[in-house]
Amino acid sequence: MSEFEPPPFDPHPFFRxxxxxxxxxxxxxxxxxxxxxxxxxxxxxGDSIVLHxxxxxDWVPGGRSILLVHxxxxxxxxxxxxRLAERFLKLGSRVFRMDMRGCGAARPLARNLAHxxxxxxxxxxxxxxxxxxxxxxxxxxxxxxxxxxxxxxVGRIGCGVxxxxxxxxxxxxxxxxxxxxxxxxxxxxxxxWSLRPYNYYFIxxxxxxxxxxxxxxxxxxxxxxxxxxxxxxxxxxxxxxxxSDFDGAEDYYEQSSACHVARFNPVPTLVLAAAxxxxxPVGCFTDNPxxxxxxxRLFITNTGGHMGFLDRRRKCxxxxxxxxxxxx
Numbered sequence: 001m002s003e004f005e006p007p008p009f010d011p012h013p014f015f016r017x018x019x020x021x022x023x024x025x026x027x028x029x030x031x032x033x034x035x036x037x038x039x040x041x042x043x044x045x046g047d048s049i050v051l052h053x054x055x056x057x058d059w060v061p062g063g064r065s066i067l068l069v070h071x072x073x074x075x076x077x078x079x080x081x082x083r084l085a086e087r088f089l090k091l092g093s094r095v096f097r098m099d100m101r102g103c104g105a106a107r108p109l110a111r112n113l114a115h116x117x118x119x120x121x122x123x124x125x126x127x128x129x130x131x132x133x134x135x136x137x138x139x140x141x142x143x144x145x146x147x148x149x150x151x152x153x154v155g156r157i158g159c160g161v162x163x164x165x166x167x168x169x170x171x172x173x174x175x176x177x178x179x180x181x182x183x184x185x186x187x188x189x190x191x192x193w194s195l196r197p198y199n200y201y202f203i204x205x206x207x208x209x210x211x212x213x214x215x216x217x218x219x220x221x222x223x224x225x226x227x228x229x230x231x232x233x234x235x236x237x238x239x240x241x242x243x244s245d246f247d248g249a250e251d252y253y254e255q256s257s258a259c260h261v262a263r264f265n266p267v268p269t270l271v272l273a274a275a276x277x278x279x280x281p282v283g284c285f286t287d288n289p290x291x292x293x294x295x296x297r298l299f300i301t302n303t304g305g306h307m308g309f310l311d312r313r314r315k316c317x318x319x320x321x322x323x324x325x326x327x328x
Contacts, residue, residue, distance in 0.1 A: 004270070004297050004328050006321035011303050012310045018276030021305030025316070031082040033089055036097070038105060041128050043121045048109040050099040051125055052076045053132075054085060056092050061134040065094040066326075067125055071144025071178075071307065073205035075104030080143055080307060083319055091323070094133065098125050100146070102211040111213035115240050116145055116183055117256030119153035123165065130167035138167065139326055140174040144279075144307060147179035148258045154269070155261025175270040175322055178277055178306055181262065181284040181291075183253035187233045189281050198279060199231045206235065219243050259284065262291055269296040270325040272318055274304030297325075 015024050036052035043049055051067075066088050070078050076097035085095045099106040100114035101121060114121075122142075129138060142150030154174065156162040180186045190199055207228070214220050219242055229235040237249035246252035271292070275282045285291075285298060292298055299321070301309065309317040 004325065006299055006324055007317070009301050009304070009309065009317045010312050012312055012314060015308070015310050016303070018274065018278045018303065018305040018308075021274070021276070021303060021308030021310055022278060023305075023308070024310040025080070025305070025307040027079060029079045029082050031077075031086060033086050034082065036076075039128060040109065041124055043101060043124050045112050047101045047112050048106060049101050049121055049125060050076070050105040050109070051128060052097040052099070052105070054089050054095045056089055056094065058092060059094050062136040063092065063094060063133075064137050064139060065096065065129050065133040066139040066141065067122075067129055068095065068097045069122060069125075069140070069142040069146030069150055070098070070100065070103070071146055073202060073209065074143070074146075075099050077104065080316070080318075083316065084141060084322065087319055087323060093139070096125065096129050098122070098146070102214065103209070107209065107211050108213070110211045111217065113210075113214060113240055113243055114145075115244055115252070115256060116148045116180065116258075117152070117244070117252070119149045119156060120162070122146075122149050122153045123162070126167065126171070127165065130165070130170065135170070137172045138170045139172060141322060142174070142176045142179065144178050145180065147176035148181065148183075150174060151176050151179050151181075151258040151262055151265065151269075152256070154265045154267050155258060155263070158266045159261055159264035161261070171267050173268045173270070173326055175272065175325055177272045177318055178274070178280055179258060179271070180280050181257060181259040183257045184250065185284055186280055187236065187249065187253060190232050190279065195278060196231075202232060203229055203235055214243065217243065259288075259291060262296075263293050265293055266295060270322070271296060271298045272321060273298075274301050274306070274309065276303050277306045279306040
């Protein structure tokens with residue numbers, strides 16, 4: 001896919017470096033065009049996720065549908081989810097924003113935690129979209145944790161570990177933005193003292209939004225009877241892994257990392273990342289030359305942080321890059 005080139009990225013001069021670019025991603029945005037219909041989708045272990053559908057007035061059967069999957073501690077109303085939904089809605093696509101289990105509108109519907117290995121939940125969302133899109137083409141975008149889930153889903157289907165859905169040929173293109181490809185490497189990176197504020201932010205956000213059904217579980221109550229986790233590794237080792245049937249953080253990272261199956265992905269894919277991402281080391285994308293199949297286009301900017309990419313116009317560059325990719 002070497003013929004594809006995204007628009008040039010001219011970063012904002014006042015948001016220099018990965019940390020400031022990452023902070024820029026938290027800006028709130030309006031969503032005047034969105035008035036979604038909710039679809040509750042059953043997934044494994046008795047949990048449910050929620051899809052928020054916005055359909056253009058001129059959409060006809062056979063038109064394009066796109067799934068948006070959020071990142072860690074996000075939901076359907078995260079700023080990037082709102083921006084992208086409005087942009088694709090204006091272009092005539094039917095848009096489905098996914099709430100992972102325990103997130104957003106799906107928070108009261110789960111007794112289990114969302115994590116990087118929940119790629120089957122993405123497949124369940126696409127099952128519903130395939131049924132509603134009436135043979136039309138399908139697209140998908142994953143951001144951060146959601147990007148890892150999406151990439152793991154198509155990779156597992158590609159290598160035959162997961163069943164190939166009937167709609168898989170209709171999945172024309174996907175894109176993943178800042179996926180935590182190697183979870184262990186990302187978690188080790190996050191233990192650096194300079195990144196402890198990120199640990200504090202994510203731990204506070206994650207523990208503050210634990211679903212009521214998880215709160216009721218004895219395993220969670222026992223884990224929280226000790227001191228509060230200080231790093232994401234400790235959070236995953238004490239809470240995420242044991243509550244999700246993994247044998248500790250190492251086992252969770254090994255089984256759930258998308259890097260193990262990315263090379264089997266047959267779907268035309270755009271991977272967007274920044275060299276100064278403080279959360280996902282750039283080496284995750286570049287160290288292994290056999291990681292990416294021919295159908296995948298990897299594009300790494302010099303700056304942009306983690307989901308920042310703020311340009312001189314105070315716009316998020318990834319929006320234009322993604323629109324260009326799905327229009328190519």
